[in-house]
Amino acid sequence: MKILVCISNVPDTTTKITFTDNNTQFNTNGVQFILNPYDEIALARAIELTDGGNGSVTVINVGEVNTEPTIRKALAIGATDAVRINAKPHDAWFVAFQVSQYIKANKFDLILTGRESIDYNGSKVAGMLGELLDLPSVSIIKKLEIAGGNATVEREIEGGKEVLTIPLPFVAGCAEGVAEPKIPNMRGIMSARTKSLSVIEPVEVKTFSDVISYETPAPRGQVKLVSADDPAKLVELLHTEARVI
Amino acid sequence: MSVLVYTENADGKFKKSTFEAVSYARAIADQNKTSLTAISIGDVGKDELANLGKYGAETILNVANEKLKNFVNQAYASVIAEAAKKQGADIVVLSNSFSGRGLAPRLGVKLEAGVADGAVSLPDQAGGKFIVKKTAFSGKAFAVVELTSANKVISLTPNSYKVVETGSTAKVEDFSPETKASDFTAVMKEIVRSTDKVSLPDADIVVSGGRGLKGPENWGMVQELANLLGAALACSKPVSDAGWRPHSEHVGQTGIAVSPNLYIAIGISGAIQHLAGVSSSKVIVVINKDADAPFFKVADYGIVGDAFEVVPKLIAAIKEYKASA
Ligand SMILES: Cc1cc2nc3c(=O)[nH]c(=O)nc-3n(C[C@H](O)[C@H](O)[C@H](O)COP(=O)(O)OP(=O)(O)OC[C@H]3O[C@@H](n4cnc5c(N)ncnc54)[C@H](O)[C@@H]3O)c2cc1C
Ligand SMILES: Nc1ncnc2c1ncn2[C@@H]1O[C@H](COP(=O)(O)O)[C@@H](O)[C@H]1O
Numbered sequence A: 001m002k003i004l005v006c007i008s009n010v011p012d013t014t015t016k017i018t019f020t021d022n023n024t025q026f027n028t029n030g031v032q033f034i035l036n037p038y039d040e041i042a043l044a045r046a047i048e049l050t051d052g053g054n055g056s057v058t059v060i061n062v063g064e065v066n067t068e069p070t071i072r073k074a075l076a077i078g079a080t081d082a083v084r085i086n087a088k089p090h091d092a093w094f095v096a097f098q099v100s101q102y103i104k105a106n107k108f109d110l111i112l113t114g115r116e117s118i119d120y121n122g123s124k125v126a127g128m129l130g131e132l133l134d135l136p137s138v139s140i141i142k143k144l145e146i147a148g149g150n151a152t153v154e155r156e157i158e159g160g161k162e163v164l165t166i167p168l169p170f171v172a173g174c175a176e177g178v179a180e181p182k183i184p185n186m187r188g189i190m191s192a193r194t195k196s197l198s199v200i201e202p203v204e205v206k207t208f209s210d211v212i213s214y215e216t217p218a219p220r221g222q223v224k225l226v227s228a229d230d231p232a233k234l235v236e237l238l239h240t241e242a243r244v245i
Numbered sequence B: 001m002s003v004l005v006y007t008e009n010a011d012g013k014f015k016k017s018t019f020e021a022v023s024y025a026r027a028i029a030d031q032n033k034t035s036l037t038a039i040s041i042g043d044v045g046k047d048e049l050a051n052l053g054k055y056g057a058e059t060i061l062n063v064a065n066e067k068l069k070n071f072v073n074q075a076y077a078s079v080i081a082e083a084a085k086k087q088g089a090d091i092v093v094l095s096n097s098f099s100g101r102g103l104a105p106r107l108g109v110k111l112e113a114g115v116a117d118g119a120v121s122l123p124d125q126a127g128g129k130f131i132v133k134k135t136a137f138s139g140k141a142f143a144v145v146e147l148t149s150a151n152k153v154i155s156l157t158p159n160s161y162k163v164v165e166t167g168s169t170a171k172v173e174d175f176s177p178e179t180k181a182s183d184f185t186a187v188m189k190e191i192v193r194s195t196d197k198v199s200l201p202d203a204d205i206v207v208s209g210g211r212g213l214k215g216p217e218n219w220g221m222v223q224e225l226a227n228l229l230g231a232a233l234a235c236s237k238p239v240s241d242a243g244w245r246p247h248s249e250h251v252g253q254t255g256i257a258v259s260p261n262l263y264i265a266i267g268i269s270g271a272i273q274h275l276a277g278v279s280s281s282k283v284i285v286v287i288n289k290d291a292d293a294p295f296f297k298v299a300d301y302g303i304v305g306d307a308f309e310v311v312p313k314l315i316a317a318i319k320e321y322k323a324s325a
Helices: A037-049 A065-077 A092-105 A125-133 A186-192 A231-241 B016-031 B046-054 B073-087 B098-110 B216-229 B237-241 B272-278 B294-298 B307-324
Strands: A002-006 A009-011 A033-035 A056-063 A081-086 A110-114 A137-147 A150-157 A160-167 A171-174 A197-200 A209-215 A224-226 B003-007 B036-041 B059-063 B091-095 B114-119 B131-136 B141-147 B152-156 B171-174 B187-193 B205-209 B232-235 B262-266 B283-288 B301-304
Touching: A002 A037, A002 A092, A009 A065, A033 A037, A033 A065, A037 A056, A037 A065, A037 A110, A037 A137, A037 A171, A056 A065, A056 A092, A065 A081, A065 A186, A065 A197, A081 A092, A092 A125, A092 B098, A092 B114, A110 A125, A125 A137, A125 A171, A125 B073, A125 B098, A137 A160, A137 B073, A137 B098, A150 B098, A150 B187, A209 B114, A209 B131, A224 A231, A231 B283, A231 B301, A231 B307, B003 B016, B003 B073, B016 B036, B016 B091, B016 B152, B036 B046, B036 B073, B046 B059, B046 B171, B059 B073, B073 B098, B091 B098, B098 B114, B098 B152, B114 B141, B205 B216, B216 B232, B216 B262, B216 B307, B232 B237, B272 B294, B283 B294, B283 B307, B294 B301
Parallel strands: A002 A056, A002 A110, A056 A081, A081 A197, A110 A171, A137 A171, A224 B301, B003 B036, B003 B091, B036 B059, B059 B171, B091 B152, B114 B152, B205 B232, B205 B262, B262 B283, B283 B301
Antiparallel strands: A009 A033, A137 A150, A150 A160, A160 B187, A209 B141, B114 B131, B131 B141
């Protein structure tokens, strides 16, 4: 089985998000970039599904040369090889379009993404890929089993889940439950240096959205503390002042 | 030009987030002095369909095809795109629900439309532009995005736009577009719904527990508090990682992002990754025995104390308040 895992390079989860140039640029100063946590889950499941020489796992990233440490991390975790499409990821449409071109030229049995990237949180790349390739897509899955060319997935819904069967190939966005992330071992880290990372140039495509600025949430006022002996006071404040109960 | 809103139902009933989306779509139609069509797919009764009119839909396209009874991402996207073409809609609105996240990107491609996912306020259309504010960096910030395409798809963050009753009525039309077999290769086998629970992404009030609660056996009081308030349950990541609670309750940067009216955090330290998913809550209450816990810095109300003493007292106080109300 040939699996493609889409990976994104995102600010570490502890990053304090700030902006520069009159709030038009994300301030990357001092920010550590990591493999998107959901993509780690997708990658871990892909490695499990091809365990013991039962196929290959290719990781693909749309990014400039600075994303290579993250791509090498994915190779160290256990991906077979990697592709970088050499472009700034303008928006989800741009990313999906570039990746879809690669998939059209190189057949895969399964295409996995993360449920969302933790920077722009679009949950869009999986669905756009599905539509571009005329394949089924499931945005947020919690479980993925494959047997005889068919997959059984659990999809998250509000207050429950749905179980679906889908013939391969299809596109799925992975969330927690699909697999436990894998930590690279020494052998993985050593071999990652020699695994293939091919760089290809993007194709030209029109985009439909531009981020023009950013805002940070309004700061909250001082916390009002209520005595631990008097929770009734809290109930009163929530009713009369905050008006939420 | 006109506006189309996709209305999602669960077991034949529309959700609050659907009425929010209809109200939001109505306001966008008003901005553009144009009409609003709602599309409903699945088995929804006439009375329930009529509710869409109350929030400003003028026409309701009712797709009652048996094949489309259950949600099939690909097929639903095709039907919605057909409806947009039929109505000449250049703006399609849906809720940023789990299903909405499946549909919006497919619609974006089908309609060659820019997609604004997770919008939190009405678009700014000054000067002929179309600019939408959306959540980004997992709730740590907002991105202001300009859609430059002729068609637009907007998914609305639940709990970010108030429902507005316009009191009007809508006309219902049956709509049965052609469907193609290749849209139905994914087959739904089973829906598992936990009916006794308020769904977390839609909840007005969320009661959340962290590692300070020591173990799963102590969730009884958390559950009781939630039941009393009609709240959904949530938890911090280590709590679900340890298997004390299901992953579907994990909120934060790598979990579900929520924006309820009231978020009550019990025994949660307030790590930056946790705050990312909850900081857009309107009112935050923190109960923690450590006065220096970072969560107090972003809270509106707080109690410094042992959860095992404070929560039972809080439960008693709410019961008293309810009895007197
Ligand atoms: C990549 C990554 C992603 C992450 N994503 C998330 C995420 O999405 N969501 C998330 O929640 N976390 C996330 N985390 C974890 C996060 O960093 C914190 O570790 C986590 O939120 C801490 O959970 P907690 O507050 O329950 O536990 P702790 O940090 O252990 O805090 C427990 C709190 O309980 C208090 N306490 C103890 N006993 C009592 C008592 N009897 N009464 C009252 N209070 C008491 C303590 O004072 C303390 O403040 C992520 C971490 C990483 C590295
Ligand atoms: N620049 C990128 N290159 C490759 N894959 C990406 C990129 N950005 C996002 N993805 C994939 O798409 C998923 C969803 O991203 P998003 O739609 O931005 O929330 C991520 O979890 C990745 O798997």
